[in-house]
Amino acid sequence: MKEKRDDIRLWRDNSLHGGMEILRASCYEHSYPPHFHNEFVIAAFARGAQRTRVCRQKGIAAPGTVMIIMPGEVHTGEAVQRDEGWDYCAFYPSQTLINEVAEALLHGKGDVNFGKEGMRHDPLLARRLLQASAVINQSQDPLEKECVMYQALSSLIGRYGERTVTGSMHALLRADIRKAIDYLQCAYHQPVTVKEIAAVAGLSEFYFMRTFQSMTGLSVHQYLTQIRLVRAKGLLAQGISAAQVASEVGFFDQSHFTKYFRTHFGITPGAFAAASA
Structure with missing residues (x-):
């Protein structure tokens, strides 16, 4: 019997900003079919490489990559090389939460978005997101988890976020x-x-x-x-x-x-x- 190497942990932390899903995974055989989320996908990659397609645009997420997928955008994911796989974490914050964090950070009106570039090579931010996911995974203190999540989202939004009134995918x-x-x-x-x-x-x-x-x-x-x-x-x-x-x-x-x-x-x-x- 073939040994299963995938180690995927997905959970909803109901104490985290009203409830947020978190993912920590090491993937080899598993591949994600075309799917979407009602929330943002904020992912950081630590090892290996993932081949992905987001709204028909293809790319490869290597270590140090930060991936941002807008709500409603269809995407896929699979290992570039099965023997190597890839390790990553992901957060799924709502548009409401992203907007609330952005209030003190960004000027302008409308919902926050992150432009058309879905993947960015940003090892420092990737490391911060990976560390935040580790703390949230291990901590039993709701305050500690909320603070580390807020700090991680603030770093992301302050670096790449912008407020526009272009509307969501649903509106388009x-x-x-x-x-x-x-x-x-x-x-x-x-x-x-x-x-x-x-x-x-x-x-x-x-x-x-x-x-x-x-x-x-x-x-x-x-x-x-x-x-x-x-x-x-x-x-x-x-x-x-x-x-x-x-x-x-x-x-x-x-x-x-x-x-x-x-x-x-x-x-x-x-x-x-x-x-x-």
Whole structure:
């Protein structure tokens, strides 16, 4: 039996700024399929190299790289060389939290963004982020964790952030596609068909599917799966069993839920729940 080398720890710290997900991982075999987050992804790379694609732009994250992915941006990740893999940490702060930290740091109005450059070689900032993730992972003191997180985000925002009124990715979507997404956000827990969703958008089925994938980077099914997994993590962090969560968010059964969860996050729902307790 092949030894599993991946060591992935993903958890939600409910004492950290109202609840934030943190990731510390050493990846070899695992690869992340196309997916998005409702929050920012702030990642720092310590060893090896990750091949990534963010909104169809490809790149390689080496040690000392800081990666910033805006909410809603579809991205992937895999090892450049399986034998080498890559080590990294990631934080998932909300747009609200980023804006609040920026209030004392940046001039201007509107939401904070970080420009079009998703990856920057900044060994000092990468080291600060990696150290912050280590403290948050080990500390039992909520105040210490909040302070180290604030300091890390302040360094990032002060260095690369800017405030603009250009709007989020959701605001840039066509109105009919936004209607479809809003429908999926409400109907995620029940079976749905392309015909039903396309009718909400006011488009023919095949034109809708093509347009949806072109604008979001995901098929309708992939997007719905993402919504279900996001909702599932919130319920698991509240201590609800995986079997009940699978049913509540719309998966056929617990085995399907576990399969998709492991594919997207590299760990089981039970491991996420245990780490978030």
